[in-house]
Amino acid sequence: MSISNNLKQIKSSLPEDVTLVAVSKTKPVDDLMEAYNSGQRIFGENKIQEMAEKHQVMPKDIKWHMIGHVQRNKVKYMAPFVSMIHALDSIKLMEEINKQAMKHNRVIDCLLQIKIAKEDSKFGMSKSDALTLLNSKSYSECSHVNIVGLMGMATFTDNQTQLKSEFEYLKTCYDEFKTTNPIFNTLSMGMSGDYKLAIDCGSNMVRVGSSIFGARNYTSN
Numbered sequence: 387m388s389i390s391n392n393l394k395q396i397k398s399s400l401p402e403d404v405t406l407v408a409v410s411k412t413k414p415v416d417d418l419m420e421a422y423n424s425g426q427r428i429f430g431e432n433k434i435q436e437m438a439e440k441h442q443v444m445p446k447d448i449k450w451h452m453i454g455h456v457q458r459n460k461v462k463y464m465a466p467f468v469s470m471i472h473a474l475d476s477i478k479l480m481e482e483i484n485k486q487a488m489k490h491n492r493v494i495d496c497l498l499q500i501k502i503a504k505e506d507s508k509f510g511m512s513k514s515d516a517l518t519l520l521n522s523k524s525y526s527e528c529s530h531v532n533i534v535g536l537m538g539m540a541t542f543t544d545n546q547t548q549l550k551s552e553f554e555y556l557k558t559c560y561d562e563f564k565t566t567n568p569i570f571n572t573l574s575m576g577m578s579g580d581y582k583l584a585i586d587c588g589s590n591m592v593r594v595g596s597s598i599f600g601a602r603n604y605t606s607n
C-alpha cells in the first residue's frame with residue numbers, strides 16, 4: 387500500500403468532524419510530500435528540531451502540531467510557526483510558550499495532556515493539576531496561549547475494556563472542563579491501533595502515524 391492510498395482509506399473512515407493529524411516523526415520529507423500531494427495539511431512531530439527542519443523545506447500552508455513532550459528551552463525554535471502544542475503539562479511550560487509566542491505576536495493553541503494510562507512512562511497531568519492550571523492567575527495572564535482542549539495517550543495494550551475506560555475518562559474530563567472553558571473544541575485521542583475506539587468515545591482529533599507511513603525504524607534515526 388502507498389502512503390496516499392493509506393491516507394485515502396483512513397480519511398474515508400473518519401467522521402466529518404474528526405481531524406486527522408498525520409504523525410510523520412522519523413519519516414523523510416519525501417514521504418511527507420507524498421501525503422501533502424494527496425491533500426494532507428496537518429502533520430504531527432514529536433521532536434522540535436526535526437519539526438523545524440521539515441518546516442523549513444516544506445510548503446508553508448502546512449499546519450505543524452507538536453505532539454511530543456516539550457522541553458522549555460526548545461520552545462523558542464517552534465514558536466514562530468507551530469500551529470498546536472498537544473502536550474502542555476505544567477504552568478512553567480505554559481509561561482515559556484506565552485513568552486515565546488509574544489515575541490512573534492502570535493497566540494498558540496495548546497492542549498493539556500492528561501495522564502490516562504496506567505503505565506509510569508507516559509507524561510501528563512492529573513485532572514486536578516489541570517484544573518488548577520486552567521483556574522490559575524498565571525493562565526489568565528497568558529494572553530498568547532489558548533488552551534483549546536485535552537490530549538491523552540492510552541496504555542499500550544490490546545485490552546479494549548481498559549482502552550475504553552481510559553478514553554471515556556478523558557472525555558469526561560473534557561466535558562467537565564468545557565463548561566467553564568467555552569473555547570474548548572479539541573479532544574486529541576487515538577493513534578493507529580486505537581483511533582476507531584477513541585472516536586467512539588468522543589475524540590475529534592486523531593494522531594495516526596504508522597497506519598499512514600508504515601512502521602518506524604528507530605535504529606536508522
Ligand SMILES: *Cc1c(COP(=O)(O)O)cnc(C)c1O
Nearest residue numbers: 409432453577578593594595596
Ligand atoms: C508516535 C505518536 C503517535 C502515532 O503513533 P502510531 O501508533 O504510529 O499511529 C500518536 N501520538 C503520539 C503522542 C505519538 O508520539
